[in-house]
Amino acid sequence: MVTSDKKTDPVKFAAFESIDAASSSLVDLSKDIWDHPESGFREHRTASITANYLRELGLETRENIAITGVVGKIDTGREGPHVAVWGELDSLIVPEHRNSDPETGAAHVCGHNIQIGNMLAAAAGLSNSEVLRDLSGSISFMAVPAEEYIEIEYRETLRESGELEFLAGKQEFVKLGELDDVDISLLTHASPTESRTLRPGVSHNGMIAKTVRFIGRSAHAGGQPHLGINALNAANLAMQGIALLRETFQDDDHVRIHPIITRGGAAVSSVPANVTMEMFIRAATVEAIKDAEQKVDRALKGAAMTIEAEVEISTSPGYMPSIFYPPLCELYDESVIDLLGEEATGRMPHRTSSTDMGDISMIMPAMQSYVGGASGRTHSDEFEITDWELDVVEAGKALASTVIDLLANDAAKATEIIDNFDAPLSIKEYLETLRGFRRSERWAGA
Numbered sequence: 414m415v416t417s418d419k420k421t422d423p424v425k426f427a428a429f430e431s432i433d434a435a436s437s438s439l440v441d442l443s444k445d446i447w448d449h450p451e452s453g454f455r456e457h458r459t460a461s462i463t464a465n466y467l468r469e470l471g472l473e474t475r476e477n478i479a480i481t482g483v484v485g486k487i488d489t490g491r492e493g494p495h496v497a498v499w500g501e502l503d504s505l506i507v508p509e510h511r512n513s514d515p516e517t518g519a520a521h522v523c524g525h526n527i528q529i530g531n532m533l534a535a536a537a538g539l540s541n542s543e544v545l546r547d548l549s550g551s552i553s554f555m556a557v558p559a560e561e562y563i564e565i566e567y568r569e570t571l572r573e574s575g576e577l578e579f580l581a582g583k584q585e586f587v588k589l590g591e592l593d594d595v596d597i598s599l600l601t602h603a604s605p606t607e608s609r610t611l612r613p614g615v616s617h618n619g620m621i622a623k624t625v626r627f628i629g630r631s632a633h634a635g636g637q638p639h640l641g642i643n644a645l646n647a648a649n650l651a652m653q654g655i656a657l658l659r660e661t662f663q664d665d666d667h668v669r670i671h672p673i674i675t676r677g678g679a680a681v682s683s684v685p686a687n688v689t690m691e692m693f694i695r696a697a698t699v700e701a702i703k704d705a706e707q708k709v710d711r712a713l714k715g716a717a718m719t720i721e722a723e724v725e726i727s728t729s730p731g732y733m734p735s736i737f738y739p740p741l742c743e744l745y746d747e748s749v750i751d752l753l754g755e756e757a758t759g760r761m762p763h764r765t766s767s768t769d770m771g772d773i774s775m776i777m778p779a780m781q782s783y784v785g786g787a788s789g790r791t792h793s794d795e796f797e798i799t800d801w802e803l804d805v806v807e808a809g810k811a812l813a814s815t816v817i818d819l820l821a822n823d824a825a826k827a828t829e830i831i832d833n834f835d836a837p838l839s840i841k842e843y844l845e846t847l848r849g850f851r852r853s854e855r856w857a858g859a
């Protein structure tokens with residue numbers, strides 16, 4: 414396929430030729446990762462395939478960053494900005510999916526496997542020497558662990574043993590200093606729409622996580638319930654309290670609070686004395702998350718007080734809100750129009766889900782695009798990739814073409830974007846904010 418852009422821009426033409434030459438191996442690699450899903454911080458096989466591919470392209474490649482992360486770097490030899498192209502290594506766990514791992518239940522139902530494919534496609538295009546001689550600065554390909562915020566108990570064990578401080582891959586990358594000299598970030602995520610579109614996202618909710626334990630007193634549930642303290646009743650009341658706070662949230666803050674009860678009691682004939690819950694508190698801004706959190710804590714304590722139970726509340730940092738940088742998205746649109754036409758562009762409106770790409774968007778200009786070519790609900794048994802060529806090859810070309818636009822002409826465009834970007838947080842402030850969310854308290858009424 415020859416586009417008008419290839420005819421007019423020899424540098425992009427060379428990059429696209431390299432990607433086309435590698436296209437079947439890139440699709441095969443993406444299908445192989447689809448067939449061998451691994452959840453966060455366990456992606457050893459996926460990481461090793463990714464590292465091998467980057468090494469074969471001739472990139473200086475480091476492994477085992479934040480346990481399974483991989484970074485391959487190209488230095489043009491000329492000074493200039495440092496652009497990161499990201500791909501997420503991890504799968505979800507949905508045992509009902511037809512392609513789930515029979516032992517672990519892992520399944521690629523968020524399509525992160527195609528992210529690795531399109532990141533490597535961009536690497537194949539940009540490592541071409543005919544391309545590099547026109548660019549300044551450097552480019553890193555960052556295959557990052559654990560975007561999905563799951564298996565919290567397992568990750569807490571990694572935290573307790575000192576292997577991690579945070580429970581997500583990009584946060585660990587920031588803490589380890591991997592982003593200290595990176596200026597711009599790009600990522601392309603799958604989206605379950607079968608249209609041939611590549612649409613940058615606008616924003617996402619951020620979130621924090623809480624684990625809660627109500628402690629009561631056991632007693633015979635039929636004979637002497639008056640001697641017990643019913644921890645399940647306290648949890649029920651807390652859920653009611655949280656639900657009744659809904660009208661105090663502002664529409665624009667997109668607050669979402671979704672608790673579950675993870676242990677509701679031990680035996681039906683005994684008053685439940687030990688009941689546990691988990692919940693995410695999500696909102697579009699850090700202020701709105703903090704506001705909602707205070708209200709949730711009050712509902713938990715109020716419920717404990719009513720029932721005379723005690724409550725333990727442990728709070729963990731989740732993800733920062735995402736705000737993707739419009740001028741960077743607009744630059745990406747130009748490449749998409751050249752590759753697939755005007756009808757392939759657009760915007761993914763605000764999403765109430767969360768991603769640690771939000772953390773990156775707090776500290777540098779960042780873009781997360783959504784590529785069509787998938788079907789079914791994400792995170793469900795139905796999710797399938799339907800257009801591998803679009804998700805891997807065309808999405809990779811759009812990334813490579815955007816990096817060329819950023820770093821050609823002495824990196825004039827990248828420099829303009831970096832100069833105009835007003836970072837919501839410095840890396841130091843970001844890490845302090847994240848750490849500030851972590852606390853535990855036990856409340857016995859007062």
Ligand SMILES: [Zn+2]
Pocket residue numbers: 523524525560602
């Ligand atoms: Zn995802």
